[in-house]
Amino acid sequence: EGDFEAVKQIAQNIKGPSVCGLARANQADIDRCWEAVKYAEKPRIHTFIATSKIHREDKLKKSPEEIIEITRNAVKRAKGYCDDVEFSPEDAARTSLDYMCDVVRAAIEAGATTINIPDTVGYAEPREFGDRIRYLFEHVPEAKDVVISVHCHNDLGNAVANSLAAVEAGATQVEGCINGIGERAGNASLEEIIMNLITRRDYFNVDVAVNTREIYKTSRLLANLTGLEIQRNKPVVGANVFAHEAGIHQHGVLQNRETYEIMKAEDVGWTGENLVIGKHSGKHAVTALLSEEGFQLSDDQIRQITEKVKDLADKQKIVERDDVIAIARDVTNQLSEEEQYVKIEEFAVFTGSNMTPTASVKLRVYGDQKIASGTGDGPVDAVSNAIWNVIDPSLKLVEYNLKAITGGTDALADVSIKLSDESDNIYIARTLDEDVIKASVKAIIKGVNKALNYKERTLQNS
Numbered sequence: 402e403g404d405f406e407a408v409k410q411i412a413q414n415i416k417g418p419s420v421c422g423l424a425r426a427n428q429a430d431i432d433r434c435w436e437a438v439k440y441a442e443k444p445r446i447h448t449f450i451a452t453s454k455i456h457r458e459d460k461l462k463k464s465p466e467e468i469i470e471i472t473r474n475a476v477k478r479a480k481g482y483c484d485d486v487e488f489s490p491e492d493a494a495r496t497s498l499d500y501m502c503d504v505v506r507a508a509i510e511a512g513a514t515t516i517n518i519p520d521t522v523g524y525a526e527p528r529e530f531g532d533r534i535r536y537l538f539e540h541v542p543e544a545k546d547v548v549i550s551v552h553c554h555n556d557l558g559n560a561v562a563n564s565l566a567a568v569e570a571g572a573t574q575v576e577g578c579i580n581g582i583g584e585r586a587g588n589a590s591l592e593e594i595i596m597n598l599i600t601r602r603d604y605f606n607v608d609v610a611v612n613t614r615e616i617y618k619t620s621r622l623l624a625n626l627t628g629l630e631i632q633r634n635k636p637v638v639g640a641n642v643f644a645h646e647a648g649i650h651q652h653g654v655l656q657n658r659e660t661y662e663i664m665k666a667e668d669v670g671w672t673g674e675n676l677v678i679g680k681h682s683g684k685h686a687v688t689a690l691l692s693e694e695g696f697q698l699s700d701d702q703i704r705q706i707t708e709k710v711k712d713l714a715d716k717q718k719i720v721e722r723d724d725v726i727a728i729a730r731d732v733t734n735q736l737s738e739e740e741q742y743v744k745i746e747e748f749a750v751f752t753g754s755n756m757t758p759t760a761s762v763k764l765r766v767y768g769d770q771k772i773a774s775g776t777g778d779g780p781v782d783a784v785s786n787a788i789w790n791v792i793d794p795s796l797k798l799v800e801y802n803l804k805a806i807t808g809g810t811d812a813l814a815d816v817s818i819k820l821s822d823e824s825d826n827i828y829i830a831r832t833l834d835e836d837v838i839k840a841s842v843k844a845i846i847k848g849v850n851k852a853l854n855y856k857e858r859t860l861q862n863s
Contacts, residue, residue, distance in 0.1 A: 405437050412441035419485060421445035426475035435482040446479040447517070449489035452496040452504050465500060469507045476511035487515035489552065494520040494530065501533075502540045509541070515548040515574065520563055523556025523586060530559075531566030538571055550574035553589045555581060560589035565597055568605060579616075579623050580631060580638065592616045592637045592669070600664055617670040622695025625730050628817055628831050637669060690722060691729050698733070705732045713813070713835075727815055731833040742767055742853045743792065745846050750780045750838055760784035762842075764791050781841045788842070792849050795823040803837065816840040820848040828852045 412420045420441035424434035426448050438444040450461075450471055457463055463471070472488065479486045488508040493501055505516050518537065520530060534551070538544050551567040551574070553560040564575045581590030595616070598609045620638040624631050633640045643666045670693075684707040691698060691706070698706070709728045714720045744765040752758040760783035761774040775786030785798060800819035805812035817831040818841075830848035834840035 405433065408437040409440065412438050412444065416442055419443040419445045421447050421487065423447045423449070424479070426450035426471050428478055431475060431478045431482075435479075439482070443485065444483045445485040445487060445515075446483060447487035447489065447515075448475045448479050449491050449517075449519075450475065451492050451521075452490035452501060453492035454497070455495065456492050465503075469504055472504055472507050473511045476508050476513050480512035484514070486513050487517055487550070488513040489517040489519050491519060492521040493518045494525040494533065495522070498533065498536050499540075502537060505537060506541050506543065509543045509547055513547065515550055516544065517550040517552050517574070517576065518567070518572075519552040520554055520560075521552075523554035523560060525553075525559065525563055526557075527559060527562040527566040530563040531570040534567045534570035534572055548574050550576060552576040554583065555586040555588065555590075558586075560587070561593045561597070564589045564594050565605070568598065568607060573607075580620055580629065580635070582623070582627065582629060590636070592620060596637050596664060596669065613668050614670040618693060618695040620695075621726075625695065625726065625733075628829060637664070638671070642666075643671065687725060690725055694726055694729075696729050696733065698729070702729075702732050724813055727813055727833050730831065734831065736847065736850055736854075740854050741850050742857075743846055743849050745842055746770070748784055748787070748842060750784055752780050752783070758783040760787045762787045762791070764788070764846075766791060780838050784838060784842055785845060788845055788849075793822075793852070796820050796849060796852055797822075798845070799827075801841075803841075814840040816844040818844045818848050820845075820852055822852055826852070826855065828855070 408420070408422045420438050420443065422434040422438040422445070424430035424446060431446060431448055434446050434448075435444075438446065450468060451457065452468060457465065457468060461468070472490075476486055476488055488505075490496060490501055490504045496504075501518075508516060518534065525533070530551075530553070534549065537549065549572045551564055551572050553563040553567075555561075560577070560581070564577065568575065575589065575591075575594055577589035577591035577594055578587065579591050581587040581593070595609055595611050595613065598605050598607055599611075599613065602608075617638055620631060623629075631638055631640075634642075636642065643662065684703050687707050687710055688698070688703055706725070706729050709732070710720055710725055713724060713728070746763040746765055748760060748762040750758065750760045757776050758778070758780050759774065759776050760780065761772070762784060764771045764773075771791040773787050773790040775783055775788075775790055777783035777786050781801075789796075797820065798818060799821045802817045804815045813833055813835060814837040815831070815833055816837070817829065820828045820830070822828075828848045828851040830844045830851060832840050832843040832847055834843060
């Protein structure tokens with residue numbers, strides 16, 4: 402339901418690009434998909450069915466002929482709604498070449514305008530995958546009249562290389578994700594593919610209609626929203642990409658940046674400036690930095706962030722870029738007053754050598770005051786157990802991560818947690834504080850409130 406609403410809102414509000422929804426090759430899914438994308442200026446339905454032997458026999462229990470018939474019917478059903486229809490033979494990279502061609506031929510005959518060849522489990526090697534695309538063009542003449550697309554997963558680390566091999570073989574659409582996020586080891590990293598095609602235009606001889614100056618900002622925005630940090634050595638968008646430590650490299654760059662840089666930082670929208678902010682810095686400096694990082698902030702959020710930055714500067718003198726980003730993430734992810742069913746009023750933790758860490762908490766739960774205590778293996782564990790003695794016991798803490806934003810003993814503590822409920826729904830919360838235990842308590846309470854909000858909405862919609 403969440404995916405449906407997301408695609409529907411994109412279709413209603415985004416003008417220009419094609420808006421595509423994904424549907425299994427059955428009538429109900431295709432009909433539902435159309436309900437989401439029908440508002441778009443350029444709607445597309447993407448339908449798929451698995452074609453590899455292992456999927457046909459062990460998952461679908463279908464014969465090769467049945468799969469082809471399902472493919473025809475699904476594409477025709479989608480074609481009845483819109484002209485732009487994409488079809489994928491799932492797990493194509495493990496499908497025999499001739500059978501893959503048979504399925505693709507049937508999809509094109511039924512009206513598919515884009516054929517997407519997925520390496521669903523990241524199994525293929527680059528030369529092998531490129532040869533698969535060439536084989537398709539050679540044995541399905543109709544392929545030259547449609548868009549040939551690829552969708553590569555990164556289980557063996559080949560997603561970008563496989564995508565580029567496919568482009569070299571004639572594919573004109575590549576599916577991927579910014580920062581390479583995705584299921585398991587992720588999808589092909591879109592920014593890496595884009596910058597390969599642009600930087601090596603002499604080799605690939607293709608044009609890419611992308612505003613590359615938005616890459617860094619988009620990458621940071623996604624990282625801030627998902628909480629998935631970008632590796633410092635991540636190609637194109639990592640913090641180290643345009644840094645040079647070795648003396649011989651530094652000398653070369655000072656003489657001519659092209660000696661060791663094949664891309665310009667500004668071409669991907671990366672300034673590389675580690676802006677330092679002090680207690681006298683105003684909201685304009687903070688706003689400029691966060692705008693570059695992809696944040697879209699209200700006046701009230703800017704005010705809150707600026708105040709927190711100045712408070713931090715009073716304590717540690719210098720506030721670095723990462724501090725400001727962490728504070729902004731904390732402010733923008735706050736729950737509204739109405740969404741805070743549980744509030745922490747006060748807590749205390751007692752620990753020391755040769756004693757079991759013990760904590761007591763005073764909470765306000767749906768307006769009622771609750772007091773509880775707990776013990777644990779450490780102060781954070783103790784206060785967590787105290788909270789669980791009050792809160793819904795079906796919620797479990799399944800992941801806890803602590804990171805110091807910048808170095809030093811006065812660094813901000815960035816805590817992220819994952820909670821799960823009895824239905825295995827996952828709730829992610831992330832908070833910031835100068836005190837590790839405070840940050841941990843705030844994160845747990847935030848996660849609990851997210852879970853309670855979800856349950857309230859579910860009850861209202863039932």
